[in-house]
Amino acid sequence: MVDKRAIGKRTVISDSKSNVAISVRGLSKSFRLPTERAWGLKQAFFNRLRGVKGYKDQKVLDNINLEIKKGEFVGIVGRNGSGKSTLLKLLAGIYYPSAGEIIVNGSLVPFIELGVGFNMELSGRENVYLNGAILGFSNSEVEAMYDDIVKFAELGEFMDQKLKNYSSGMQVRLAFSIAIRAKGDILILDEVLAVGDAEFQRKCNDYFESLHGNQTVILVTHSMDNVKKFCDRAIMIEGGKIACEGKPEKVAEAYEKLFI
Amino acid sequence: MKIPRVWDKRNLVLLTELTKTDFKLRYQGSVLGYLWALLRPLLMFAILYIVFAKLLQFGNDIPHYPVYLLTGTVLWSFFTECSQQGIQAMVGRGDLIRKISFPKYIVTVSTTLTAVINLLINLVVIVIFALINGVAPSFSWLLVLPLIFELYLLALGISFLLGSINVKYRDIGSIWDVLIQALFYAVPIIYPIAMVAETSTWAAKVILLNPIAQVIQDVRWSLITPATVTTSGFVGVWAELVAMGIVLGTFVIGALVFRKRSRFFAEEI
Structure with missing residues (x-):
């Protein structure tokens, strides 16, 4: 079983002298998509018998090069399906690169989605510990910040209720309160953070504001206001390639x- | 080649939290709750005992046959539960795998650890049962723990191997469910191995080469009676080593295949 798919590499280093947080060279990613009814053992067997591949390789990212400096707040924009999320997942180490190299300098915390691993059958309290463990916190660390999390989420009296009895707004509030405690050298935020009502938006904005200048952040967003407001630099991806890069105003315009 | 940092603090915290969650959720919403962990093998034992020991008169010449039968069913339940849930572990935790980057084996281990906890609870029941039945406590009881570890290693190896294929081809889980039904009759749980040996020594020897049979017989030997027919006693020490070799081989192959395939789990799930 030689897998020819993965020849790329992702390495995590810890070099405090270098001012580069993430360096990406010639990064490409292809997905192996099954063609008609290629799922299941039976079809796989017949496909092999007939010499049909049963899948096609779809290139989602093609030769991406970029470098992100420490402390930089970088926005990534692009249409739906342009490859932004794939790039994010590659940087986060969730997907494996098909070609090229990613070097991550320092610890990286990705928020592809809020409340990863949240379980509806568990209480709010139990979910805080579970989600905390997923974000890399020890039990004692979660314990130390538990009261702050509950207070920030304004869920004091609901913490022993099962999560399935929460409204969706309450769930997001809880997830967000845990998420903003996460400490890493590099934060990766997908646009999911920008949901919720006006009050929640304000909290999000405050959070981004507090990150600016102190933290390396990669933010994927569709909001050009946010790009102009928070980002030092922006990158636009179109058709799996970097189409435009530079000042937020310039990229927002593009x-x-x-x-049009 | 990078060796996974099994004892990395972060991984360990994640492992304990996931195990706790799995254990809590297993019996969530049932009236009897955790009691089911005990009731299931006991009820299975009751059925087998009535059918095979009382109606068919199996095991009349084996001392403490009820304990003998209970030990067999509990170990078998453990192996079934462990491998079936281990194989489905990746698919069941797709939500995590698609959203964060972490060593995937943590999910397989945490899922199978629930079965280990169940087994340890049941072990207490077996010991109480054995004492009531008049089995004398002995130092050989300590051998039970490494034997259980051997069985766990086998179940974990199978979970890694079949679980990683199951991500892409979901048929594997169903195939294993059927296979394990057949395997039940190939292991001396309900019938004493001596019964097979009476008709065919050769068949009994083949049965005892199966590591599951080897573990079950060895546990019975160390826990209940030295009169138990074991792999090393009946076939030879080499056979015991072959059975252990199968376990080790399955585990190593399973872990290697899993490691190779796990980088694609996030996109294939």
Whole structure:
């Protein structure tokens, strides 16, 4: 079983002298998509028998090069399906690169989604510990910040209720309160953070504000306001390639032109 | 080649939290709750005892036959539960695998550890049962723990191997469910191995080469009576080593295949 798919590499180093947080060279990613009814053992067997591949390789990212400096707040924009999320997942180590190299300098905390691993059958309290463990906190660390999390989420009296009895707004509030405690050298935030009502938006904004300048952040967003407000630099991805890179205003303009 | 940092603090915390969650959720919403961990093998034992010991008169010449039968069913339940849930572990935790990056074996281990906890609870029941039945406590009881470890290693190896294929081809889980039904009759749980040996020594020897049979007979030997027919006693020490070799081989192959395939779990699940 020689797998020819993965020849790329992702390494995590810890070099405090270098001012580079993430370095990406010639990164490509292809997904192996099954063609008609190629799922299941039976079909796989017949496909092999007939010499049919049963899948096609779809290139989602093609030769991406980028470098992110420590302390930089970088926005990644692009249309739906342009490859932004795939890039994020590759940086986070969830997907494996098909070609090229990713070097991550320091610890990296990804928020592809809020409340990863949340379980509806568990109480709010139990979910805080579970989600905390998933974000890399020890039990004693979660214990130390538990009261702050509950207070920030404004869920004091509900913590012993099962999560399935929470409204969706309450769930997001709880997840967000845990998420913002996460400490890493590099934070990766997908646009999911920008959901919720006006009050929640304000809290998000405060959080981004507090990160600016102190932390290396990669933010994927569709909001050009956010790009202009928070980012030092922006990158636009189109069709799996970097189409535009530079000052947030310039990239925002290029992005808006896509839809004319 | 990078060796996974099994004792990395972060991984250990994640492992304990996931195990706790699995254990809590297993009996969530049932009236009897954790009691089911005890009731299931005991009820299975009751059925087998009535059918095979009382109606068919199996094991009349084996001392403490009820304890003998209970030990067999408990170990078998453990192996079934462990491997079946281990194989489904990746698919069941797709939500995590698609969203964060972490060593995937943590999920397989945490899922199978629930079965280990159940087994340890049941072990207490067996010991109480044995004492009531008049089995004399002995130092050989301590051998039970390494034997259980051997059985766990086998179940874990199978979970790694079949679980990683099951990510792409979900048929594997169903195939294993059927296979394990057949395997039940190939292991001396309900019938004493001596019964097979009476008709065919050769068949009995083949049965005892199976590591599951080897573990079950060895546990019975060390826990209940030295009169138990064991792999090393009946076939030879080499056979005991072959059975252990099968366990080790399955585990190593399973772990290697799992490690190789696990980088694609996030996109294939």
